[in-house]
Amino acid sequence: MALNRDFVGRTFEASAPYEVSRTKIREFAAAIGDDNPIYRDKDAAAAAGHPDVIAPPTFPIVFSLSGAGEGISDPGLGLNYAMVVHGEQRFEYRRPIYAGDELVCTSTITEIRSVGRNEFLTIRSDVTSTSGELVCQAYNTIVERGGAA
Amino acid sequence: MAATIKYDEVQVGQEIPAADYQVRRVNLVMYAGASGDFNPIHWNERHAKSVGLPDVIAHGMFTMAEGGRFVTDWAGDPGAVVEYGVRFSSMVVVPDDDQGATITITGVIEDKLEDKRVVVALNARSGDARVLSKARAVVQLS
Numbered sequence: 001m002a003l004n005r006d007f008v009g010r011t012f013e014a015s016a017p018y019e020v021s022r023t024k025i026r027e028f029a030a031a032i033g034d035d036n037p038i039y040r041d042k043d044a045a046a047a048a049g050h051p052d053v054i055a056p057p058t059f060p061i062v063f064s065l066s067g068a069g070e071g072i073s074d075p076g077l078g079l080n081y082a083m084v085v086h087g088e089q090r091f092e093y094r095r096p097i098y099a100g101d102e103l104v105c106t107s108t109i110t111e112i113r114s115v116g117r118n119e120f121l122t123i124r125s126d127v128t129s130t131s132g133e134l135v136c137q138a139y140n141t142i143v144e145r146g147g148a149a
Numbered sequence: 150m151a152a153t154i155k156y157d158e159v160q161v162g163q164e165i166p167a168a169d170y171q172v173r174r175v176n177l178v179m180y181a182g183a184s185g186d187f188n189p190i191h192w193n194e195r196h197a198k199s200v201g202l203p204d205v206i207a208h209g210m211f212t213m214a215e216g217g218r219f220v221t222d223w224a225g226d227p228g229a230v231v232e233y234g235v236r237f238s239s240m241v242v243v244p245d246d247d248q249g250a251t252i253t254i255t256g257v258i259e260d261k262l263e264d265k266r267v268v269v270a271l272n273a274r275s276g277d278a279r280v281l282s283k284a285r286a287v288v289q290l291s
Contacts, residue, residue: 028184030179031180031182032217033171033176036227048226048228049226056214056217056218057230058217061186062183062185086208086210087236089235093232093233096228
């Protein structure tokens with residue numbers, strides 16, 4: 001079933017700010033096998049000019065879809081999640097994510113399109129500090145296999 | 150932000166040496182926990198096969214993370230990455246043995262931009278498959 005195009009432009013906000021902890025950054029770095037001390041040691045991060053340990057580039061995936069989950073699971077959209085694969089992912093960073101950050105995430109469905117038999121849905125997530133400073137933007141494109149058939 | 154690589158010392162076309170990243174089942178279990186993505190296709194062979202996959206496959210974001218590691222190891226400071234995007238073009242199949250799968254990543258300086266930024270194009274393969282396409286990182290050099 002084709003996805004409901006009326007969902008393009010809808011915006012979803014995460015229910016609470018995401019608190020970035022040193023422990024979670026360390027856990028994520030360990031999971032990707034990256035032993036870079038900048039992810040673990042405040043002094044190593046300071047030597048590179050950072051106020052605290054920073055997160056690896058793909059870390060925002062941990063929290064950036066927390067608001068959008070509500071949108072893509074809405075029955076009105078018509079997405080069969082069992083057929084979904086991750087198509088594309090992109091991040092644009094204004095500054096690194098630091099331990100201690102409290103991040104607000106607002107996600108918008110920016111595009112739904114058909115490519116052959118598949119449906120492509122793109123979500124842009126704007127990640128800001130609690131004072132409104134833009135930290136990064138994440139663009140997530142998921143593919144529903146056979147959805148356009 | 151303090152990349153250890155200097156903009157004036159890199160040339161368009163310059164290659165970044167290949168690196169291999171091993172992926173075993175335990176890595177996928179760790180990644181599931183760390184990322185919160187518990188889709189069973191990434192850890193349950195029975196489920197993966199029931200939905201038509203050859204075996205358990207790695208999270209696309211795990212592969213993307215290894216590409217990120219390749220770039221940040223080269224740049225010297227992960228904070229120097231200003232943009233990073235990929236398309237997931239094929240699966241990384243991870244068998245249940247001691248070897249798992251190997252992701253091999255190479256990179257090339259594709260362009261030099263204003264403000265001492267460069268575009269790094271990545272090529273990621275596992276077995277015969279190209280697992281990332283259109284993989285690009287923009288890095289702030291010093």
